[in-house]
Every structure is written in structure tokens, then in C-alpha cells.
Amino acid sequence: MDYLGKYKTAVAARSTSAxxxxxxxxxxxxxxxxxxxxxxxxIDGAIVAGQGENPWQPKPIVAxxxxxxxxxxxxxxxxxxxxxxxxxxxRQYGLDKVGIVGTPCQMQALRKAQLYPVGLRDVTDxxxxxxxxxxxxxxxxxxxxxxxxxxxxxxxxxLNKTDIGKGKYWAYTNRGAVSQIPLKLTHxxxxxxxxxxxxxxxxxxxxxxxxxxxxxGWSTVFIRNNNGExxxxxxxxxxxxxxxxxxxxxxxxxxxxxxxxxxxxKNQKELEHRAKFGVxxxxxxxxx
Amino acid sequence: xxxxxKEKKEPAPKSQAPKAPVSEPIAKEETxxxxxxVANKITxxxxxxxxxxxxxxxxxxxxxxxxxxxxxxxxxxxxxxxxDARHIPKMDVALVEGSVCLQDELSxxxxxxxxxxxxxxxxxxxCAAYGNITRxxxxxxxxxxxxxxxxxIGDVIDVDVYIxxxxxxxxxxxxxxxxxxxxxxxxxxxxxxxxxxxxxxMTLASEGSKAVSSEACGCDIMTKVINQGxxxxxxxxxxxxxVYAITMQYGKPNIERDMCIKCGACYAACPRAFxxxxxxxxxxxxxxxxxxxxxxxxx
Numbered sequence: 392m393d394y395l396g397k398y399k400t401a402v403a404a405r406s407t408s409a410x411x412x413x414x415x416x417x418x419x420x421x422x423x424x425x426x427x428x429x430x431x432x433x434i435d436g437a438i439v440a441g442q443g444e445n446p447w448q449p450k451p452i453v454a455x456x457x458x459x460x461x462x463x464x465x466x467x468x469x470x471x472x473x474x475x476x477x478x479x480x481x482r483q484y485g486l487d488k489v490g491i492v493g494t495p496c497q498m499q500a501l502r503k504a505q506l507y508p509v510g511l512r513d514v515t516d517x518x519x520x521x522x523x524x525x526x527x528x529x530x531x532x533x534x535x536x537x538x539x540x541x542x543x544x545x546x547x548x549x550l551n552k553t554d555i556g557k558g559k560y561w562a563y564t565n566r567g568a569v570s571q572i573p574l575k576l577t578h579x580x581x582x583x584x585x586x587x588x589x590x591x592x593x594x595x596x597x598x599x600x601x602x603x604x605x606x607x608g609w610s611t612v613f614i615r616n617n618n619g620e621x622x623x624x625x626x627x628x629x630x631x632x633x634x635x636x637x638x639x640x641x642x643x644x645x646x647x648x649x650x651x652x653x654x655x656x657k658n659q660k661e662l663e664h665r666a667k668f669g670v671x672x673x674x675x676x677x678x679x
Numbered sequence: 680x681x682x683x684x685k686e687k688k689e690p691a692p693k694s695q696a697p698k699a700p701v702s703e704p705i706a707k708e709e710t711x712x713x714x715x716x717v718a719n720k721i722t723x724x725x726x727x728x729x730x731x732x733x734x735x736x737x738x739x740x741x742x743x744x745x746x747x748x749x750x751x752x753x754x755x756x757x758x759x760x761x762x763d764a765r766h767i768p769k770m771d772v773a774l775v776e777g778s779v780c781l782q783d784e785l786s787x788x789x790x791x792x793x794x795x796x797x798x799x800x801x802x803x804x805x806c807a808a809y810g811n812i813t814r815x816x817x818x819x820x821x822x823x824x825x826x827x828x829x830x831x832i833g834d835v836i837d838v839d840v841y842i843x844x845x846x847x848x849x850x851x852x853x854x855x856x857x858x859x860x861x862x863x864x865x866x867x868x869x870x871x872x873x874x875x876x877x878x879x880x881m882t883l884a885s886e887g888s889k890a891v892s893s894e895a896c897g898c899d900i901m902t903k904v905i906n907q908g909x910x911x912x913x914x915x916x917x918x919x920x921x922v923y924a925i926t927m928q929y930g931k932p933n934i935e936r937d938m939c940i941k942c943g944a945c946y947a948a949c950p951r952a953f954x955x956x957x958x959x960x961x962x963x964x965x966x967x968x969x970x971x972x973x974x975x976x977x978x
Contacts, residue, residue: 397960448929451927469930470911470912470929470930470931471930472912472913473913473914474913474915474918475913475914475915475917475927476914476918477914477918478919479918493913494911494913496950497911497913499954499959500911500914500915500949502959502962503915503948503950503954504915504918504919505966506854506876506958506965506966507851507854507879508848508851509842509843509844509848509851509919509947509948510844510848510918510944510945510947511848511850511919511948512737512846512848512850513849513850514918529911529912531929531930531931532930533929582910582911582912582930583909583910584908584909584910584911584912584951587909588911589956595959595962616963674907674908675903675907675909677950677951677952677953678954678955678956679878679879679882679953679954679955
């Protein structure tokens with residue numbers, strides 16, 4: 392099994408924009424990449440996680456301005472169905488060059504949609520930049536609420552930032568208090584569909600990124616295909632990112648590989664378990 | 680060119696060299712045609728059952744793409760609307776649009792004949808595959824009010840490939856056409872790729888044909904994906920629905936069943952309905968191959 396997928400290069404990077412970094416999750420890679428691509432006309436707009444109706448609930452939006460892209464900074468740790476506005480971004484917003492960010496499963500959905508564009512007439516050839524984010528599992532909004540409000544004892548209205556790292560789930564409040572619980576307690580609230588996922592680092596994206604492997608405030612970035620490489624190199628040349636060789640940072644790719652292996656091995660076992668779930672009866676396996 | 684074989688040569692030069700004098704391009708076109716390995720083309724027919732012709736419009740909706748397909752890969756040997764042939768001939772691939780009206784003797788006869796004459800039968804679009812909007816028919820319409828029973832073609836004959844959706848996406852039809860060509864006429868490597876690509880659509884067909892009633896609807900997203908603990912809340916089903924019956928609420932699809940027309944697009948699009956790493960990991964190769972096939976001149 393190829394745990395990290397195909398990639399051309401891997402680096403540690405962070406945005407050079409203080410404005411982006413002020414509210415970004417880690418290195419501000421996705422936000423800066425889209426801002427640069429929008430400015431350069433590489434994309435006409437990007438599908439990102441905007442603010443939904445409830446506190447900390449994301450809503451997929453088609454961002455066509457820098458302000459809208461900036462409004463989507465940071466990880467929300469609950470589901471944002473970005474693929475759901477793909478058709479809208481072309482038909483209603485009239486985008487010819489669409490940027491999209493998504494979890495590994497959303498990148499899988501995107502590539503499947505490009506090969507089997509059922510019901511997406513004249514849409515899938517307009518994908519100009521697909522950025523994937525590392526993902527171990529995701530939570531429904533209600534699960535996230537349960538974790539933050541019930542376990543961490545933090546009201547979602549006063550939550551400033553959440554993070555998963557060092558084996559813990561962290562909740563930071565607006566007034567500076569920090570609440571943390573062992574990540575183990577959150578496992579039962581995970582989205583069930585995540586338990587059969589065989590991708591940790593968004594293998595099918597043009598560029599994929601996440602915090603794991605790089606020091607605090609930096610992100611690990613995989614540049615995966617020609618399109619990704621082309622855009623990434625231009626952005627680095629334009630001074631959008633500062634980069635370090637991934638070999639020079641701790642903990643580096645070793646940790647990424649370890650976590651990817653753990654996730655995929657665990658989920659392959661889950662698929663085997665599902666195959667023999669009942670008495671001479673199994674559950675459906677989506678991978679054929 | 681699409682209006683039967685006799686007229687084939689006329690529109691082609693128009694699309695290629697509109698400004699050039701008429702006599703020259705025709706001559707050029709003729710020499711080209713002789714060089715072409717025409718024998719390698721597959722034969723395709725469009726069989727019209729009870730459908731609205733929207734699927735046929737989708738077939739033509741790739742603009743010059745249709746010309747490329749007909750020039751290089753397929754001869755349209757039967758198509759009541761576009762080709763001058765009155766009887767179903769032998770053919771490699773039959774694209775069937777529409778469901779079968781059980782009270783219409785000719786429809787029943789023709790769908791059976793299609794199965795006999797075609798090596799590969801493709802259910803083109805929601806009606807042929809799953810019944811789609813014709814599932815709601817209860818008869819009583821002028822001027823054949825007794826026409827009330829409509830079934831997907833899989834209820835009457837075995838079907839090899841499904842292309843769900845209403846209307847089916849032109850790029851999806853194009854991809855299937857190119858893959859069908861590679862499967863029938865390509866080298867070993869291309870055949871393997873085409874087979875891997877078509878397998879999920881063949882599985883949809885065999886599941887559909889086997890079922891007592893091969894219905895598809897938003898319910899499939901519920902029963903085969905969410906109820907099975909497989910949904911990841913990506914929203915692809917919602918984007919694929921032609922009637923906007925699916926909205927995402929709290930990260931999961933919410934399906935307005937009264938709006939659903941039963942076209943099967945949402946389930947076919949869902950990455951957790953079927954997902955082949957063998958195929959999708961090669962997305963760049965496949966997209967390049969299809970673009971290359973559709974642009975043989977390389978411009």
C-alpha cells in the first residue's frame with residue numbers, strides 16, 4: 392500500500408503574509424495559495440469553508456474575493472460538503488477556473504467526478520486547482536458540539552480555536568483559557584464513513600497539506616502533479632511562501648508515514664470486519 | 680455527416696476549414712478518409728424507446744466532439760433522428776434511450792431485437808436505466824391512453840452498461856464511447872484500462888437488470904450509503920442531482936423524495952457507491968487519454 396500517494400516533492404512551508412497567519416490553522420498554505428491563484432487569474436474563485444448558521448459550523452461557499460477567502464481561514468473540525476457547490480460554482484457563479492479545497496475523501500469524490508461526470512455537465516473540466524488537506528477523521532457538527540461543549544466544557548460561542556495534536560483535542564477560548572481532552576475520548580463521535588477511508592494525505596489532490604510532520608506554525612506540503620508543481624513553483628518564486636526542505640525539519644515525513652500507516656491499516660481491518668459483520672452476512676464495501 | 684452516410688463528406692470540411700475553397704478540402708478529406716483505418720471503427724446505434732430525446736441531445740452536446748467520435752471511432756449505423764436507417768441493424772454498441780412501454784408492441788419487439796443485434800447494450804440515461812420520470816406514468820394520455828406501464832429496459836432484456844442521469848452528462852457519454860472503442864479495438868493495455876473504467880457501470884447494469892424492479896432514487900443514497908455507515912458528507916450527490924432535490928444539512932444529504940425523478944445520478948456519482956483505486960489513481964492518464972482521443976490532430 393502506498394501510504395503517502397504519488398508526489399513530486401515534499402516541503403515544509405508557511406505563508407509570508409502576517410494577515411493570513413493571524414488566523415490560519417498552521418502555515419496558512421491553503422488560504423495563501425488561493426489568494427495568489429485568484430490574483431494571478433489561475434482561478435476565478437475557490438470553494439472553501441465559510442461560516443454557516445451556527446457557531447463553528449462551516450458552510451461551503453464559492454469565494455470570489457480575497458475577503459471571502461480570508462474569512463475561511465482555519466480548521467473547523469466538522470463536515471463541510473465542499474463538493475455540493477461544485478455545479479453551482481460553474482452554473483451560477485460562472486467560474487471557468489475553479490479552485491477547491493477538501494479532505495482526502497472529497498479529493499476522491501472530485502477525481503471520480505472528473506472520470507465519471509454523472510450529472511455534472513460541463514463542470515468537471517473547469518477544475519483548475521485542487522488542494523487536499525490531511526485528515527485522520529471528521530466529525531458531524533453535532534459531534535463537534537458534543538466534544539467541545541460536553542467534554543471540554545467550552546461554549547461554542549466562546550471558542551476561539553480547536554486543534555488536534557500530540558494525542559489531544561484542544562479547545563482555546565476567546566479569553567485565553569485552554570481545555571484539552573485525550574483524543575481517545577473523541578473517537579466514538581467520529582463520522583462512521585471515515586472508518587473505511589484509505590487515504591490520509593489527500594493522495595489525489597494537486598497539492599496536499601497539513602500540520603503533521605512540520606514544526607508549530609509550519610505545514611507539510613506535498614506537490615503531487617504537474618498542475619500542482621507549476622502553480623506551487625510560481626507561488627514560491629513570487630514570495631508567497633517560505634519553505635524548508637522537509638528533511639531539515641522535525642518530526643518530518645517519518646511521522647506523516649507513521650500516522651498514514653496507522654490510519655490505513657486500522658481502516659483496512661475495519662473493511663475486513665465489515666465483510667464478516669453479521670452471521671454469514673457482510674456490510675457493503677465501496678471499493679471495487 | 681451525421682445525416683447518414685451519403686451526406687457524410689459535406690459538413691466535415693466546413694468544420695475544419697471554413698474559409699478554404701470548397702473543392703480543395705473535399706479532395707483532401709477524401710484522401711484522408713481512404714487512409715483512415717475505417718474498418719477499425721465500431722458501429723453504434725441509438726435506439727429510441729419512451730424517452731424525450733434529451734439523451735440524444737446530450738450525445739450531440741459535445742459539439743465537435745461528436746464529429747471526432749464519428750470520424751475516428753464509431754459509425755452511427757442506426758438513429759431514427761439522425762441517420763437514414765429504418766430497421767435495427769447488427770451493431771457493436773446500442774445506446775438505448777427511454778423506458779419500454781409494455782403496451783406498445785413495437786417497443787417491446789424493438790428492445791428484444793436490439794438485444795439480439797447488439798454486442799453491447801448501453802442504457803443511456805435515467806429512463807432506460809431506472810425508469811426515471813416514466814416511473815410516475817399512470818396512463819390516460821392522448822392519444823394512447825392505454826400506454827400506462829413503463830419499465831426500464833433491464834426489466835425486459837439484459838443490459839451491459841448503465842449511464843445514469845437525466846439528461847446523462849455529455850462528457851460521461853463521451854468517456855464511455857472512448858472507453859468502449861478502446862475495449863473493442865485497443866491494445867491489451869488499453870483494453871485493461873477500459874475494462875477497469877467500465878466495470879462499475881457494468882456492475883450498476885447487472886445489479887439493475889437482476890433486481891425485480893430496477894429502480895433508483897435518492898433512497899439509494901440512504902439505503903446503500905448512509906444506512907451502511909459509508910457516507911462522508913462530501914456533497915457530490917447534491918451537486919449531481921438534476922432537480923436540486925438533495926441539499927446538505929449538517930453535513931449529510933437531505934433528500935426531498937417528492938422532487939426526486941429517479942434518474943440514478945446521485946448514487947452513481949457518490950464516491951462511496953463505487954470507487955476503484957485502480958481507475959481513479961490513474962486519473963491523469965485517463966483524462967489525457969480521453970483528451971488525446973478527442974483531439975487526434977493534437978491541436
